[in-house]
Amino acid sequence: MALASRDGGGGAAGRAAALRVGRTREYRTGMETELLSIDAGSSGGLAVSLFVLCGDGFEAARLFRSGTLSLHMARVEGLVPMSMATVAVGDHRWMLARDALVARVDARTFVFELPGFFYAVAMPPDAEREECASMAEILSRFCAYHDLAADGTN
Incomplete structure (x- = not known):
């Protein structure tokens, strides 16, 4: 099991969210890899927020959850291997x-x-650029990802 940890400075509490990359757990039928984890609450920083957006202009935006953000990949071995x-x-x-x-x-x-509906994941103000860049890179590999902020079309 490999675990890389990066801690940055700054932020409202003087500490940025802890970024962990690459923890893998093996099971009898496959494995699960933690691609990214931002443990904001445990490092004294602000939590990641998850909003549910509804309506044509997202007029109904409600905070749904807040806490640690994690992205995982699971692979199941067998007659027909699959991953998600x-x-x-x-x-x-x-x-x-x-x-x-x-x-x-x-x-x-x-x-x-x-x-x-739509989900909006809002990183806390003390989130490091590399955390957001890591998330963008992972999403570009697994989804139809578009960076509207970089395109200037937001």
């Missing part, structure tokens, strides 16, 4: 799909399109 990636904020987890639209709308906000 998931995102979790706090205790709420959802799957990523190759054809699912994900857009980065500003430096610290990512919007996920799901059938009938």
Whole structure:
């Protein structure tokens, strides 16, 4: 099991969120790899927020969860091997799909399109650029990812 940890400075509490990359757990039928984890609450920083966005102009935006953000990849071995990636904020987890639209709308906000609604993941103000860049890189590998913040089309 490999674990890399990066701690940055700054932020409102004087500490940035802890970034962990690459922890793998092996099971009898496969493995699960933690691609990214931002443990904001445990480092004294602010938590990642998950909002549910509804309506044509997102007029209904509600805070749904807040806490640790994690992205995982699971691989199941067998007659027909399969793999999937998931995102979790706090205790709420959802799957990523190759054809699912994900857009980065500003430096610290990512919007996920799901059938009938959208999720917005807002990183805390003390989130490091490398954390957001790591998330963007992972999402570009597993989703239909568009960086609207870089395109200037937000």
